[in-house]
Amino acid sequence: MSRSRLGPNRYGKAETHVVRVTRDGGTYHIRDLTVSVAISGDMEAVHLTGDNSAVLTTDTQKNTIFAFAGKYGIESPEAFGLLLARHFVGSQPAIHHAKVSIEEHAWDRITATGHSFARRGGETRTAVVHHDDAATHVVSGLKDLVVLNSADSEFWGYVKDEYTTLPETRDRILATEVTAQWRHASADADWEGSYPEARGHLLAAFAGTYSLSLQQTLYAMGDRLLDGLPGVCEVRLVLPNKHHFTVDLEPFALENDNEIFYAADRPYGLIEGAVVRDGAPDPGPAWS
Numbered sequence: 426m427s428r429s430r431l432g433p434n435r436y437g438k439a440e441t442h443v444v445r446v447t448r449d450g451g452t453y454h455i456r457d458l459t460v461s462v463a464i465s466g467d468m469e470a471v472h473l474t475g476d477n478s479a480v481l482t483t484d485t486q487k488n489t490i491f492a493f494a495g496k497y498g499i500e501s502p503e504a505f506g507l508l509l510a511r512h513f514v515g516s517q518p519a520i521h522h523a524k525v526s527i528e529e530h531a532w533d534r535i536t537a538t539g540h541s542f543a544r545r546g547g548e549t550r551t552a553v554v555h556h557d558d559a560a561t562h563v564v565s566g567l568k569d570l571v572v573l574n575s576a577d578s579e580f581w582g583y584v585k586d587e588y589t590t591l592p593e594t595r596d597r598i599l600a601t602e603v604t605a606q607w608r609h610a611s612a613d614a615d616w617e618g619s620y621p622e623a624r625g626h627l628l629a630a631f632a633g634t635y636s637l638s639l640q641q642t643l644y645a646m647g648d649r650l651l652d653g654l655p656g657v658c659e660v661r662l663v664l665p666n667k668h669h670f671t672v673d674l675e676p677f678a679l680e681n682d683n684e685i686f687y688a689a690d691r692p693y694g695l696i697e698g699a700v701v702r703d704g705a706p707d708p709g710p711a712w713s
């Protein structure tokens with residue numbers, strides 16, 4: 426005889442990251458949500474006997490999130506949560522309760538392009554100083570600055586070998602979390618003034634570059650910073666490619682004209698590079 430019983434339980438797909446882009450002429454709007462679903466109800470059988478007949482799979486829950494984003498749009502996190510929760514409870518007799526938790530990631534426009542955004546929440550400013558009897562080096566920087574272009578990004582023309590499956594694209598979301606460091610040629614500079622200027626140049630280049638690769642955007646950002654700040658002699662950038670994959674909504678009889686994206690967090694491309702001014706002084710230990 427069993428001496429246990431099933432206590433409270435729930436299950437669901439956690440942290441589906443859905444991004445919806447809508448176009449209003451040249452002005453783009455984005456809604457960026459992380460959606461977690463937890464369902465409970467008559468779930469004794471699946472736990473006790475392995476009978477899955479009452480189980481709405483977590484994979485289906487994820488698909489429903491993408492399909493609803495395409496079908497109904499995302500008016501607000503609350504409205505989207507209500508749509509989903511009512512659907513799950515209303516569509517399956519075994520489901521009595523649905524909890525839908527949503528985090529919305531807010532984006533601010535960074536230029537007048539209409540398609541360039543920086544994620545709200547802000548970056549971290551960084552500074553590294555090396556000093557000894559021989560020399561002083563100052564490297565300024567920032568990290569955790571998440572930016573996104575919903576237009577003006579293509580990726581094609583790359584090597585195709587027997588393992589290549591990536592489709593070429595003439596229209597993709599380009600998003601990255603910028604880590605940038607810039608080395609000053611002198612230990613005497615306007616630190617407070619140069620920081621916002623450097624940041625501004627990085628953002629302007631990100632937004633203003635029609636991108637054929639993140640590598641090209643990286644170079645443009647470094648080059649623009651060097652151009653704008655004569656006291657800086659080298660820029661190093663680390664740019665993870667925050668992939669946004671177009672979701673195939675065809676199985677749900679829905680079109681997806683580059684509007685609904687799955688924002689994958691791993692794995693990600695990692696693009697790193699330095700842009701160095703001609704005649705830059707020796708870095709010594711500046712980067713170590």
Ligand SMILES: O=c1[nH]c(=O)c2[nH]c(=O)[nH]c2[nH]1
Pocket residue numbers: 580591637638639640666694
């Ligand atoms: O801008 C990109 N550069 C790459 O090297 C690359 N590789 C990849 O799969 N996607 C991308 N995108």
